Amino acid sequence: MTFWSVRRAAAGDAVQIDDLLRRKAARLEALDRRLLLPRRAAGRPGLVAVDGAGTVAGHLRPHLVELTEDDEMRSFAAARVVSWRELAAASPEALAALVDAARVPGAADAALWPAVDGEAPAVFARFAMKPVFVLALRTAGPLPSGPAATVRLARPGDLDAVCALHLEEVAFHEPHTPYVRVVPALVPALRSRLEQLWSGADDASTVHVLEVDGVVAGMCESHVQTVSDEGGQLLPGRYSYLNSVAVGARLRGQGFGRTLVSAVIDDVAARGVDGYTLWFALDNPLARQVWPRLGFRPLWISYERRDLPV
Ligand SMILES: CC(C)(COP(=O)(O)OP(=O)(O)OC[C@H]1O[C@@H](n2cnc3c(N)ncnc32)[C@H](O)[C@@H]1OP(=O)(O)O)[C@@H](O)C(=O)NCCC(=O)NCCS
Incomplete structure (x- = not known):
């Protein structure tokens, strides 16, 4: 069984991270032509799951969003939410390691994912995440x-x-x-x-x-x-x-x-x-x-x- 360690992404990981994002984009865009997903990590460095040989098999950039009591978005969102950005993982175990590392005590988790991906509900359910809101396009x-x-x-x-x-x-x-x-x-x-x-x-x-x-x-x-x-x-x-x-x-x-x-x-x-x-x-x-x-x-x-x- 592979053991995954999670660490902050470094500049030398960019090629492998972008490769994961490219593969994810190609898979999901083929299923829904209305999508155009990012092919490179654009934000601040995220987390990577790495095996013993140094291979990067997952990337997730946790972004903590905090809403004050007087924010109308509190109607729809928890006060503290870790939003999972630029998420791509080559294996369920690598994903689980990333999720563990990204969680913040007392904060909710949220991930926006293409609706067309029929595998997503079962994958997210492993982390007690359920489909809650839909962004629909006409x-x-x-x-x-x-x-x-x-x-x-x-x-x-x-x-x-x-x-x-x-x-x-x-x-x-x-x-x-x-x-x-x-x-x-x-x-x-x-x-x-x-x-x-x-x-x-x-x-x-x-x-x-x-x-x-x-x-x-x-x-x-x-x-x-x-x-x-x-x-x-x-x-x-x-x-x-x-x-x-x-x-x-x-x-x-x-x-x-x-x-x-x-x-x-x-x-x-x-x-x-x-x-x-x-x-x-x-x-x-x-x-x-x-x-x-x-x-x-x-x-x-x-x-x-x-x-x-x-
Ligand atoms: C959503 C809302 C704006 C729709 O307005 P509405 O006047 O009830 O909708 P309509 O009667 O024009 O129905 C629109 C279509 O939905 C269908 N529909 C409406 N109510 C339905 C029901 N209870 N079950 C199944 N279909 C329904 C209708 O058959 C119609 O389809 P069709 O014209 O192709 O036959 C209204 O129901 C509402 O205010 N709901 C409460 C607040 C809300 O949920 N807003 C939306 C938040 S995203």
Whole structure:
């Protein structure tokens, strides 16, 4: 049995690390043409698993993310998370040695991995990590609408209705998953984004509302972002990221979500985008049914291990 020692990567390891990353990229890109994975370690030195002969059989760059109480991301992420970056391993034993070395007491673990990799759930399960969030991508192109309703840009008079819908959307998750929680910072953060938007300081974002019988009954926040670097989560291009999509409980399941997203897609398409992205929680029983119906296909999965309850 090979014994793996783990140490900080040194300059002389670069060729072997890049070879591991190249092999991983080639395997996964062949499975999903929407991926373009990094072929070299770009960040600060990570950890390497090395056998007795000095062969590098694994690389992982642990990155500790710490969120303060007043960060709205606490709705979705633990306070301290070790994010596993530039992970590639030639054997399960080398991976296990790296994971052992990367763990930080009291911190959760998270790894973003291509959704197409059917072997990943079993591999991550060995480290008590489960698939929690999906980053889904919809390619450009119109979406047939649902029932007729008004979809328009939100205006200052909609502030309370939009905040209430956002709160309702996040709260909807709570009975289904411990990984999403309403935190006090959630609504103030949205308020401040809306104020920025209405002041004209943010021309990359839009917030649309759905009106049914003259009442605001849905919202969708979107943000256009340009990806220029290769080796990120998305191929280089322009994407509209849908941050918060909600239809009030009374009207769900009647096609209004489709109407809302279809109109947002029409509006955003005028800005020239290559696709639309959004995150959803796998334990959200509506999201996992709705998004595939609207053309969003899983691209990345965030595997996580947290000490629960959060
Ligand atoms: C997700 C949400 C915005 C969708 O809006 P909606 O009005 O309920 O969705 P629609 O009725 O337009 O349905 C859209 C598609 O999903 C399908 N769908 C909706 N609810 C479903 C359910 N309970 N089971 C199976 N499929 C469902 C519909 O059949 C429809 O597909 P089709 O048009 O091809 O037939 C809304 O349900 C919601 O606000 N949910 C709570 C908050 C939330 O989870 N937001 C998303 C976070 S990522």
